[in-house]
Structures are given as structure tokens and as C-alpha cells.
Amino acid sequence: MTTVVLNRRNFLAAGGSVLATGVLATGVSGLLLPARAEGLAPTDSMSGGANNYRKGAAIVERIGKGGFWMSGTVRRAGDGAPLAGQRIQIWAHTTEGQEHEPQSHGATLTDKDGKFRLEMPQIIPIFGQPHGHLAYDSGEFKTVFLRPVMRSAKETSLEAHFVLQPA
Amino acid sequence: MKGWQSTRATLIWVALALAICVPIAIAAGSELMAWRGPVYILAGFAGIIALGLVLIQPLLIGGYLPGLSAYRGRRAHHWIGGALALAVVIHVVGLWITSPPDMIDALLFASPTPFSPFGVIAMWAIFTVALLAALRRRLGLRLRNWRIIHIPLAIVIVVGSVAHCLLIEGTMETVSKAALCALVLAATIKVIADLWRKRALRSSSA
Numbered sequence: 001m002t003t004v005v006l007n008r009r010n011f012l013a014a015g016g017s018v019l020a021t022g023v024l025a026t027g028v029s030g031l032l033l034p035a036r037a038e039g040l041a042p043t044d045s046m047s048g049g050a051n052n053y054r055k056g057a058a059i060v061e062r063i064g065k066g067g068f069w070m071s072g073t074v075r076r077a078g079d080g081a082p083l084a085g086q087r088i089q090i091w092a093h094t095t096e097g098q099e100h101e102p103q104s105h106g107a108t109l110t111d112k113d114g115k116f117r118l119e120m121p122q123i124i125p126i127f128g129q130p131h132g133h134l135a136y137d138s139g140e141f142k143t144v145f146l147r148p149v150m151r152s153a154k155e156t157s158l159e160a161h162f163v164l165q166p167a
Numbered sequence: 168m169k170g171w172q173s174t175r176a177t178l179i180w181v182a183l184a185l186a187i188c189v190p191i192a193i194a195a196g197s198e199l200m201a202w203r204g205p206v207y208i209l210a211g212f213a214g215i216i217a218l219g220l221v222l223i224q225p226l227l228i229g230g231y232l233p234g235l236s237a238y239r240g241r242r243a244h245h246w247i248g249g250a251l252a253l254a255v256v257i258h259v260v261g262l263w264i265t266s267p268p269d270m271i272d273a274l275l276f277a278s279p280t281p282f283s284p285f286g287v288i289a290m291w292a293i294f295t296v297a298l299l300a301a302l303r304r305r306l307g308l309r310l311r312n313w314r315i316i317h318i319p320l321a322i323v324i325v326v327g328s329v330a331h332c333l334l335i336e337g338t339m340e341t342v343s344k345a346a347l348c349a350l351v352l353a354a355t356i357k358v359i360a361d362l363w364r365k366r367a368l369r370s371s372s373a
Contacts, residue, residue: 048279051268128335
């Protein structure tokens with residue numbers, strides 16, 4: 001039974017890559033974005049991700065008094081190479097302020113492995129879901145807004161991952 | 168016999184009051200209140216009260232509330248329908264003031280939250296019923312035609328409101344919220360089943 005499933009999946013994957021190669025080989029985008037042929041697809045912005053965004057949040061050691069960890073990775077579309085020194089903006093409705101308020105916003109940079117981690121106040125449910133907002137909008141790559149949702153309002157950390165494509 | 172009837176009447180009214188007031192009281196004690204502004208709190212409670220009004224509506228029109236004549240029940244149903252539309256307006260305007268982009272996303276069906284479309288659809292159904300009810304005489308809608316319009320919209324309102332409410336993670340406590348939603352569904356099913364039975368009786372006797 002398992003082999004049948006695997007065979008089918010392999011078959012679909014092989015068919016998909018043949019199709020993708022064909023499209024990229026014939027299309028102009030294949031010449032402009034050779035990295036995409038390798039497979040790691042760029043992250044799309046999530047709906048509502050840009051809500052209450054404030055341009056140019058400062059890079060901070062931590063937002064407010066902390067107690068909650070927002071972390072994630074930033075990689076390049078196609079080959080998945082980690083992107084160091086990328087500025088990620090983070091904001092949320094927390095115990096210390098509403099989403100739109102300046103003290104709820106901050107930014108951090110990715111390390112050499114493309115990882116980022118910023119301490120912030122505890123996120124609490126707003127508009128029916130406990131969620132955070134993250135943005136990459138430095139211009140070198142296409143802007144991406146994310147809106148991850150916590151599995152439970154009691155959690156004290158949240159992750160979001162970016163795969164960026166050239167702007 | 169009479170004593171039992173008045174006890175029963177009192178029990179029904181007390182049960183209704185508890186079904187609506189207990190969820191509101193527990194929500195008022197939610198720890199989330201500490202981190203919300205007054206407009207957001209008002210908007211949230213307008214939503215909870217609206218759900219309570221959705222429970223009263225089928226009970227009134229079905230004649231299940233003791234001490235109210237059919238005429239009074241219909242009048243009250245009318246007024247509470249207006250109050251429901253007003254509560255929904257306060258809910259939406261309050262949430263719009265709290266976070267305009269989130270409310271605009273919801274109204275445009277572009278929101279990431281799964282409960283939003285249910286709420287927006289229920290809202291339009293409520294506004295439609297309220298408008299038609301206000302214009303019913305002018306439009307010359309007879310009871311039969313009115314029911315053909317109102318009953319499907321009432322089902323949309325009930326199902327939409329219950330789904331909207333259950334999917335939200337907010338100030339309402341889970342068990343009291345689920346109980347209120349179950350009562351709303353039960354009251355709606357009962358009133359529609361009774362209407363159905365009456366119609367079947369009428370057509371068989373005719």
C-alpha cells in the first residue's frame with residue numbers, strides 16, 4: 001500500500017518537475033530566475049499581513065518588557081540559501097499595546113544562518129485570533145507580509161519563515 | 168395546577184435570563200479586558216448581546232415565552248429585531264474604529280480569519296430582514312410571502328451568527344458560549360418544526 005502511494009507521489013513529483021523545467025526553459029522567467037528551477041518557492045504575503053503596519057520601525061534589542069519570543073528564518077527562493085543581515089519588522093497586539101501603537105513595533109536583523117529572534121511582550125488575541133505580524137520590506141527582495149496565528153493564546157513563542165525572491 | 172404553571176413560567180424566564188446573562192458576565196470577567204480599549208470592549212459586547220437577542224427572537228415568535236400574548240410576542244419580536252440590527256451596527260463600527268484594516272478586510276471577504284465571512288453574511292441577512300420588515304406594509308407583503316423571505320434569512324442569520332461566534336477566540340468563555348449557541352440553534356429548529364407541523368395540519372384539514 002505504502003509503495004503504491006510513494007510511487008504515485010514520485011510519479012506526480014517527476015511529472016511536475018518535467019512540466020516546470022519545460023515552462024522555465026521556454027519562458028523568459030526561466031532566464032531571469034534560474035534559481036527557481038531548484039524548487040524552493042517564495043513565500044507569498046498572507047492576507048491581512050500588512051494590517052496596522054508602520055513603516056520604518058527601529059531595530060531594537062527587544063520590544064517593550066519582553067517575555068514572548070518571535071523567531072524564524074529568512075532564505076532565498078530557489079536554492080534556499082540563508083540570507084544574513086536582513087531586516088524583519090515585527091508587531092502585534094500585546095499586553096503592552098495595541099497593534100497600531102508605535103510601542104508595539106520593532107525590527108531585528110537575521111544572523112549569518114538567516115535566523116532571527118526578537119523578544120517582545122506576550123501576544124494576546126485581537127480580532128478573534130492570537131496572531132503576530134512580520135514584514136520584510138527592505139527593497140532588495142520582494143516585500144512580504146506574514147500573519148502567523150498561535151495554536152493557543154497561552155503559547156509564549158511564535159515562528160514565521162520567509163523565502164524571498166529578488167525584487 | 169395553577170401554581171405549577173406560574174412556577175414553570177418563572178423558570179422559563181429565569182432560564183432565558185441566565186442563558187444570556189451568564190455568558191455576558193463571564194466575558195466581562197475575561198482577562199483580555201485589561202488590554203482592550205473602551206471602544207473595542209463596547210464592540211465586543213455589542214456582538215455578545217446580539218447573539219443573546221438572536222436567542223430571544225425565535226422564542227418570541229414561537230410563543231414559547233409565558234405571559235406574552237401572540238400579539239405582544241410579535242410586537243416584541245419586531246422591536247428586538249431592530250435592537251439586533253443596532254447591536255450589529257455598534258459591533259461593526261466599534262471594530263472598524265479599533266482596527267480599520269481588519270474590519271475592511273472582513274467586509275470585503277478578504278480576511279484571514281475564518282469566522283469573518285460568517286459574521287458578514289449574517290449581518291447582511293439581519294439588515295435585509297430589518298429593512299423588509301420596516302417596509303413590509305408598504306410593499307404589501309402578505310404573511311405567506313413574508314415567511315418565504317424571512318425564514319431562509321432567519322436560518323442564515325442563526326447559522327452565520329453561531330459559526331461566527333464559535334470560531335472566535337475572544338472574551339467569551341468556551342462552555343457558556345457553546346451553551347448559548349446550542350440554545351439559539353435549538354430554539355430556531357423548534358420554531359421552524361412547529362411552523363411546519365401547523366402547515367401540515369392545516370393542509371390535511373383543508
